[in-house]
Amino acid sequence: MSKEFTTISIPTALFKKIEETIRGTEVSSVASYVAKVVGEALLKAEAEPEVFNKEEEEKVKDRLKALGYID
């Protein structure tokens, strides 16, 4: 069993900077912003060559929908 959330410390100055950055945007909190940005950075770092190009992905998705696996 793993807990869904945990806490870390970040510098207050960075926290304030993020607060300013997200003011007036759709991002709901500093934590959401950090989760999004770090998540994207990790994805980029781990990225493997794409298996499907856009057209192939749509084709496979449509097939999986027709087969009842998704949607």
Added chain:
Amino acid sequence: MDRKFLVIGLDSAPSEIVIDRRSEFPVLSRLIEGGLHGKMRSSDPPITIPAWMVMTTGKDPGRLGLYGFRHRTGYSYDKMWIATSQAFKERAIWDVVGDHGGRSCLVSIPPSYPPRRVPGELISCFITPDQDKEYTYPKELRAEIEAKFGPYRFDVVFRTEDRDEILKEIHAMTAKRFDVIEYLMETRPWNFFMFVEIGVDRIQHAFWKYMDKAHHLYEPGNKYETAIVDYYKYLDGRIGELLKRAGDDTAVLVVSDHGAKRMKGAFCINEWLIREGDLVLKEKPQRGASIEKTPVDWRRTKVWGWGGYYARLFFNVEGREPQGIIKPEDYEKEREAMIERLLAIRGPNGEAWATRIIKPNEYFADVRGDYPDLMVYFDDLFWRSAGTLGWGTLYLAENDTGPDDAVHAQEGMYILYDPRKKESRRVDIDILDVAPTVLASMGLPVPPDMRGKVAGSGLNT
């Protein structure tokens, strides 16, 4: 390695057909009369992906980090990825066989596109996007197969109302697959041979209502009443031919990844969430609109869902989702309240449902990847989950994505025939038991991180 092993994978085959109706299938019947057999409890979720990989790696979906065909990319609202062979990092039976100098022949085990490098031969599965992609290992195998048999058939065009056509297509696909398998069996050296026939799943989805008298759309005396059983009889004959080629001393496992049963209908999970006030859209959706293409008011949405044979629910949490609104400290409370509401859902006529709900982060000992907040099996999977919108009702008599008659059942089946033992016994097993059982039977060591037991070892009788 002291012996050869053949795995005959029948996607979605239930014990209610293969074992309970064995008298109609002489070859399978002979294996049952001389082997261990019974139900095999599938993974959670009991879906083709990840189930075949759970079976061949001996690791559960949490450890594999695979919960279906598609996953959210991180915590984004609109990005998703499809599980391919590259999503499976764990070692499988064929890797252990290869470590000991053995060779494997692997045909259409989902997911095997793009084709992975194996000690032996491989043909990919139905997630191959196109016939003109590389779909074999080694890649020269493709030209050899096509020169002899024409283009390989991965799947059939499904959900067409023309049942005669689909029946013909399924038989043609299966016939070709068995032709190719026989050819590989005769021309390649192998210690481990495994294939998955997806036609079993397809014929059951397309024809279940014609066979099952309990199905709400069953019509007595219809012309397709025996279509499914006739197909199994055909398979039985082809399996008999394979066994002749496999050799007398070869151990054989006939196994499915999950079972099948009649579909009662589809429950519109997102429609329900809208009515409950958990999901707020920015505009009225078109009939049958996909949630991923519908503008959602995320600042007012707490929960949304995905459909398929089971529902995946995602919570919109502050600090996790970009526009999350559930406070992390309220997450467990909200999740508990949602579970209570989901369990209270009844059928269209007020009938009680046996809904099962899983919290992935608690259920799996090791939970990885992009898992949902809740996994929901409406009425023990009898009701599939429709994620699409704009239906104006919570209950659909048919699948939202096209004609369909069957859903998945948690229990699949297996027959383990060992010609050196010839012991007929009914023993139910778990899907995690398969990999250790195969390896032990081949005289190979079972990796310590496979949690399953060796079937028939006395531990699970």
